[in-house]
Amino acid sequence: MVFAPGSETLTLPEAPAVSYLGEGVQTAVKLLITGHFAVGKTTFVGTLSEIEPLRTEEPMTEAGALVDDLTGVPEKTTTTVAMDFGRLTLSQSLVLYLFGAPGQQRFTPLWRDMTLGALGALVLADTRRLEHSFPVMDLLEEHGLPYAVAVNRFDGAPEFAEAELREALDLLPSTPLMLCDARDPASATRALISLVQYLLSRTDQEPA
Amino acid sequence: MSGRRDRGLVRPYVVTNGRSEPTRNTFDLVTLVTAASGRPNTGLTPEQRRMVELCAHGSLSLAEVAAHLRLPVSVVKVLLGDLVDSGHLLTRAAVPRAQLPESQLLQEVLDGLRARL
Numbered sequence: 001m002v003f004a005p006g007s008e009t010l011t012l013p014e015a016p017a018v019s020y021l022g023e024g025v026q027t028a029v030k031l032l033i034t035g036h037f038a039v040g041k042t043t044f045v046g047t048l049s050e051i052e053p054l055r056t057e058e059p060m061t062e063a064g065a066l067v068d069d070l071t072g073v074p075e076k077t078t079t080t081v082a083m084d085f086g087r088l089t090l091s092q093s094l095v096l097y098l099f100g101a102p103g104q105q106r107f108t109p110l111w112r113d114m115t116l117g118a119l120g121a122l123v124l125a126d127t128r129r130l131e132h133s134f135p136v137m138d139l140l141e142e143h144g145l146p147y148a149v150a151v152n153r154f155d156g157a158p159e160f161a162e163a164e165l166r167e168a169l170d171l172l173p174s175t176p177l178m179l180c181d182a183r184d185p186a187s188a189t190r191a192l193i194s195l196v197q198y199l200l201s202r203t204d205q206e207p208a
Numbered sequence: 209m210s211g212r213r214d215r216g217l218v219r220p221y222v223v224t225n226g227r228s229e230p231t232r233n234t235f236d237l238v239t240l241v242t243a244a245s246g247r248p249n250t251g252l253t254p255e256q257r258r259m260v261e262l263c264a265h266g267s268l269s270l271a272e273v274a275a276h277l278r279l280p281v282s283v284v285k286v287l288l289g290d291l292v293d294s295g296h297l298l299t300r301a302a303v304p305r306a307q308l309p310e311s312q313l314l315q316e317v318l319d320g321l322r323a324r325l
Contacts, residue, residue: 018276020266021240026300028238028269029317054275058282085237085271090320097238097269113237113281119314189324196318203311 016052024092031192032114032145033100035124036132040152040182041100042084044124047188048098049086057082058110081108103136115140120199121147122191124182127157130168137169146202148176148195174198230289237271237281240300241288247296255279259287260296267300 033041046053057080085099099114115121121140125133133149140147149169160168166177176198180191243264249257255277262268262276274284291297 016276018262018265018268018272020268023266025240025267027313028240029313030238054272056271056274056281058280083271085275087269087272088320088324090317090323094316094320095238095269096317096320097271099237099271109282117236117238119310119317186325189321193318193321193325196314196321200311200314200318203309203314 016054019051019087021095022089022092025089025095026093028095028097030097030099030114030118031195032118032121032140033098033124034103034121034136034140034147035152036126036129036136037102039124039126039132040154041102041124044122044152044180044182044188045084045086045098045100047183047185048088048192050089051087053084053086055082055084056110058108081110083110083114103139115143115145118145120195121145122195123147123149124152124180125149125169126152126154127160127165128154130165133169146199148178148191148198150178150180150191150194152182153179224283224286227286230285234301235270235285235288235299236301237269239270239288240267241270241273242267242298242300244295244298247294249296252291252296256287256291256296259284259291263297 033044035041042053059080083099083101085097088096088098090096101111101114123133123136123140137147149171151165162177169177171177176194178191178194181187241263243260249260252260258277259273262273270284270288271281274281277284288297288299292299
């Protein structure tokens with residue numbers, strides 16, 4: 001945030017233009033894009049969103065909640081939690097929202113809002129710090145939210161065989177694991193497809 | 209400077225008259241919101257009026273309304289409850305769960321994603 005010289009006006013970034021939904025849209029669904037700090041959540045959402053990704057901030061009111069890593073932002077003293085989200089219209093009647101949020105927000109109403117009614121979650125992971133993904137996966141399991149894991153490829157990050165990654169992440173055999181590049185629309189779309197295929201396969205197993 | 213620049217600085221619970229809970233508890237981040245036509249805006253607070261004006265041109269999710277108004281989701285839920293009660297705004301439940309089997313919904317999502325490749 002910047003104070004203009006000689007002015008008391010607080011300068012905020014320009015608001016994105018409002019892009020309304022198509023008139024036929026009847027149903028909205030949401031998926032959570034989650035993972036630890038700086039794993040590429042916002043990038044992933046931005047790659048797929050048809051609108052400029054939006055952000056909402058919520059004042060933090062509950063004890064025990066943590067804000068995201070503040071390293072490098074020494075002036076930041078406000079306690080708000082933020083979520084970034086984007087939108088994909090999938091058909092004339094159906095729209096998908098992608099909500100990106102760090103797992104540290106677990107005790108906040110915003111996290112509750114994001115998980116409640118979500119179809120499932122995609123956990124982004126980084127091979128340089130796989131163990132940082134554990135709290136996020138624990139949290140999703142606590143909430144009963146099914147998830148798939150996508151290893152976001154970072155330049156220079158170590159590469160492992162799938163079996164090694166599965167073991168390191170302690171995944172159930174049924175949990176999908178894939179590689180993706182959060183900057184690439186086709187790769188990010190394929191990661192979501194794997195997640196939704198998995199979610200669909202789970203409904204087949206449930207009694208009718 | 210336009211009035212927009214002041215918007216983020218209003219204390220959230222001033223605009224909800226001190227309340228933190230909406231009059232109903234059925235709003236989701238992806239509840240779709242649109243304005244009802246023909247309701248006069250007289251008597252609305254500035255924030256309520258902005259919300260009705262934003263939704264007068266088409267549908268948006270609750271999360272988008274919050275982002276565009278630069279208000280917390282919790283505050284928008286309270287305002288939305290009031291404006292639905294007063295007949296200014298209409299909502300569509302995010303997923304009409306009882307009406308649509310989850311597998312059918314997931315299949316539609318899958319088809320939509322595949323069509324993007």
